[in-house]
Amino acid sequence: MVDHRDSAALRTLMTHAGSEILLFGITPPRLSTAPERIREITAATLARLDSLGVDGLALYDIDDESDRNPAERPFPYLPTLDPAVYHEEYLGEWNRPAVVYRCVGKYTEAQLRSWLRTADTDRVLTVFVGASSKDKAVRTRLSQAQALRRDVRPDLLLGGVAITERSDEHLRLITKQQAGCAYFISQVIYSSDAAKSMVSDYYYACRERQLEPKPVLFTLSVCGSMKTLTFLKWLGVHVPRWLENSLRHADDTLAESYEHCLTTARDLIAFCRRLGLPFGFLVESVSIRKAEIEASVALAGELSGLLERGGKSS
Numbered sequence: 001m002v003d004h005r006d007s008a009a010l011r012t013l014m015t016h017a018g019s020e021i022l023l024f025g026i027t028p029p030r031l032s033t034a035p036e037r038i039r040e041i042t043a044a045t046l047a048r049l050d051s052l053g054v055d056g057l058a059l060y061d062i063d064d065e066s067d068r069n070p071a072e073r074p075f076p077y078l079p080t081l082d083p084a085v086y087h088e089e090y091l092g093e094w095n096r097p098a099v100v101y102r103c104v105g106k107y108t109e110a111q112l113r114s115w116l117r118t119a120d121t122d123r124v125l126t127v128f129v130g131a132s133s134k135d136k137a138v139r140t141r142l143s144q145a146q147a148l149r150r151d152v153r154p155d156l157l158l159g160g161v162a163i164t165e166r167s168d169e170h171l172r173l174i175t176k177q178q179a180g181c182a183y184f185i186s187q188v189i190y191s192s193d194a195a196k197s198m199v200s201d202y203y204y205a206c207r208e209r210q211l212e213p214k215p216v217l218f219t220l221s222v223c224g225s226m227k228t229l230t231f232l233k234w235l236g237v238h239v240p241r242w243l244e245n246s247l248r249h250a251d252d253t254l255a256e257s258y259e260h261c262l263t264t265a266r267d268l269i270a271f272c273r274r275l276g277l278p279f280g281f282l283v284e285s286v287s288i289r290k291a292e293i294e295a296s297v298a299l300a301g302e303l304s305g306l307l308e309r310g311g312k313s314s
Contacts, residue, residue, distance in 0.1 A: 010056040010097040010125065011157055013280075014183045014215055020269075020307040021217060021280025023099060023185075024049055024300050025058040028081035038081070042090045048297045053304035056097040056125075058185070058282055059083035063103040063132065084115055087124065099125045099159065099185070104145035105138030112145055116153040127159040127185055146179040154180070162186040162216060164194040165238045170201035173216075174209065183215045185282055188232060190239045190260070192267045203277050215278035218268055220261045221285060222299060223247060224254035224292040231286055258295050265303055280307070 013019040026045060029038045049057075062080045083100045091098065100119075104112065119126070128149070130142035140148075149158055160176035162184040163169055173184055189195050199216050206213040223229050229247055233239060239247075243260060250256035265281060272279040281303050285296040 010099075011122075013055055014125070014157055014159075017212070017278055019215060019278050019280070021215060021278075022054045022300065022304055022307055023056050023058045023217065023280065023282040024052065024054045024297075025060060025219070025282050025284030027060045027062060028083050028086035031079040031081055033081075038086075038090055042093075046091075046093060048294070049300075052297065052300050054096070054300060055280075056099060057091075057094065058099040058127075058284070059087055059101060061101040061103045061106070061129065063106060063129075084119070084124075097123055097125060099127055101127045101129060102145070103129045104140045104142055105131045105136065108139045109144065109148060112140060112148055113152055116149055116156060119153065119156055121153070121156050125157040125159065127161065129161055143179070146176075150180055157182050159183045159185055162198065163236075164189055164191070164198045166198075169198050170205050173202050173214075174205055174211065177211065177214055181214065183217065185217045186219050188219045188221045188235065188237045188284075188286070189264065190232070190237055190243060192264045192271075194238065195264075195268060196271050199272065199277055199279070200275065203275050213277055215280060216272075217280040217282050218265075219282045219284060220265060220299065220303075221283070222254060222261055222292055222295045223257040224287060224289060224295065226253070228287045228289075228292065229253075235286070254291060254295055258299060261299055262302060265306065269306060 010021070013021050029041050033041070060080075061083050083098075084102075087098050087100055102112070102115075107115075126149075128142060128145050131138050146158070149156060158180050160173070160181040160183075162173060164186055166172070173181075176184070186195065195218055202216070203213050221232065223232060226248065229239065229244065246260075247253050247256055268279070281300075283296050283300040283303065285292045287293070
């Protein structure tokens with residue numbers, strides 16, 4: 001039997017002003033995958049993560065975003081297991097918390113209410129994601145989902161999405177904070193300048209309003225091929241032109257992007273520590289290629305050594 005006594009540790013980190021947090025993001029297996037194969041994939045994933053000093057997993061809720069970007073999706077959209085179901089049925093061996101994403105527009109209020117009532121708040125945190133475009137038909141709006149969580153499970157720690165390139169994002173973060181968000185996780189970033197501008201604006205806007213700034217976790221994802229780069233851009237990730245040139249012409253694209261992610265992380269660590277903003281990282285791979293997944297795991301391992309969590313060096 002797995003000992004889950006440490007499962008509540010991430011909740012403590014998210015609500016502690018001086019915390020530095022590290023998560024690893026995974027996408028649940030495809031919906032069409034046989035249960036035995038799901039168990040094999042999960043075992044391999046947990047074996048990779050076993051030696052890392054991550055504080056928890058992030059389990060993504062994949063939605064069709066073709067309404068946001070009419071261009072052809074570089075990797076086809078294929079439905080995946082509900083992250084809450086995946087966590088409940090296949091991740092019992094994982095003894096740390098999981099941040100379960102919810103694309104709230106996919107679910108009716110009744111479905112969200114049912115999940116909120118049954119979520120184990122020691123093992124589960126959540127991030128609510130709104131519609132990918134203003135024209136998308138949704139079953140539940142983000143504001144409705146936030147209100148539902150306040151009514152049904154106010155003790156379930158809620159996070160929000162941050163998009164660093166939007167000039168008014170700091171104001172959106174404050175609105176989400178006032179709606180109950182206790183932390184924020186960015187979309188993938190390839191521009192540390194945009195991320196620094198956002199958190200600086202957010203920090204000083206909080207200070208003006210006498211609010212305590214919440215932790216901001218920056219998502220980093222390696223890029224090992226031009227197809228992965230195209231997919232990152234399709235997802236809306238801003239890749240500076242100089243960096244795109246470097247990746248296109250590098251002898252080893254994966255190594256080039258890895259070093260860029262590490263440089264970005266060091267820059268953001270130094271900046272957030274000077275600012276006094278609680279922060280962390282979420283490391284993921286948007287590709288299912290083994291080399292890119294292994295590079296993501298290696299990146300998380302390096303970040304674990306750079307961060308201080310709970311007042312102690314990793």
